[in-house]
Amino acid sequence: MDGDRIMIWFTSDFHFGHEKDFLWKPRGFSSWEEHAEQVITRYNEVVDDEDTVYILGDCMLKNDDFGIYCLRQLKGHKYLAIGNHDSDARIERYKQENIFEDIQYGYRIRNGKCDIYAQHYPAMMGNYKDKHPVICLAGHTHSPDRFQNMANGCYNIALDAHGCYPVQLGTALTDIFIYRAAHPVPAYPDRSPYCSSCHNQYGCEARTRYDIICPGYDPMNGGTF
Ligand SMILES: [Fe+2]
Numbered sequence: 223m224d225g226d227r228i229m230i231w232f233t234s235d236f237h238f239g240h241e242k243d244f245l246w247k248p249r250g251f252s253s254w255e256e257h258a259e260q261v262i263t264r265y266n267e268v269v270d271d272e273d274t275v276y277i278l279g280d281c282m283l284k285n286d287d288f289g290i291y292c293l294r295q296l297k298g299h300k301y302l303a304i305g306n307h308d309s310d311a312r313i314e315r316y317k318q319e320n321i322f323e324d325i326q327y328g329y330r331i332r333n334g335k336c337d338i339y340a341q342h343y344p345a346m347m348g349n350y351k352d353k354h355p356v357i358c359l360a361g362h363t364h365s366p367d368r369f370q371n372m373a374n375g376c377y378n379i380a381l382d383a384h385g386c387y388p389v390q391l392g393t394a395l396t397d398i399f400i401y402r403a404a405h406p407v408p409a410y411p412d413r414s415p416y417c418s419s420c421h422n423q424y425g426c427e428a429r430t431r432y433d434i435i436c437p438g439y440d441p442m443n444g445g446t447f
C-alpha cells in the first residue's frame with residue numbers, strides 16, 4: 223500500500239521447488255533454496271497485505287509441499303492466472319490451502335490508459351498502436367528481456383526480467399509507454415510476427431517495411447526460396 227492507495231502488482235514464474243540450475247542460475251542465485259528464499263523476501267519487501275497481486279502462472283514444480291510452504295508466505299490478495307506447470311492437482315491444492323482469491327486462465331483489467339490482458343502465455347494483441355491500446359502482460363518465456371514480445375503488444379512481467387521483483391501496474395505502463403514512444407509500430411498488416419518464408423518470429427535480419435518478407439524474397443517474381 224502506498225499511503226492510502228492500494229497497489230496492483232503483477233509477477234509470474236516463481237517455480238518454487240524447481241531444482242534445475244537453468245532456472246535459478248540466470249536469476250543470479252547459487253541454489254534453488256536461495257532462489258526461493260530471495261523471491262519471497264523481495265516480493266514481501268514491496269507488496270503489502272492490502273495490495274492486489276496477479277500471479278501469472280508456474281508457481282511451483284517438483285516439490286509441491288515446499289511450493290505451498292513458499293506461497294503461504296506471500297503477502298497480498300493473490301489472483302492466479304494458470305500456467306503450464308499449474309496442473310489440475312496443483313490447482314486443487316491451491317484451493318485446499320486457500321492461497322488465491324480466484325483462479326482463472328487470465329484476467330482483463332480495464333485501465334484509463336489501456337486494457338490489460340494478464341495471463342501466463344504471451345499473446346499477440348490487436349491494436350497495440352492505437353491511442354487506447356490493449357496490452358498483454360505475461361510470463362512463461364523466462365526471457366530476461368522485458369520487451370521480448372513488445373512488437374506484439376505483450377510485456378514480459380516474469381521474475382527473470384525484473385530482478386526477481388513483482389512489478390507495480392503503474393511502473394509497467396510507464397515502461398511500456400516510454401518503449402512505445404521510441405519504437406513506433408508499423409501499420410497492419412506490415413507487422414506480422416512470422417516470416418512467411420522462414421516461419422521464424424522476426425527471424426529475418428533484413429526486414430523491409432514488410433516484416434513478412436525474407437531476405438532475398440522477391441515478391442514481384444513470386445516464389446519462395
Ligand atoms: Fe515458467
Ligand SMILES: [Fe+2]
Nearest residue numbers: 280305306362
Ligand atoms: Fe510456463
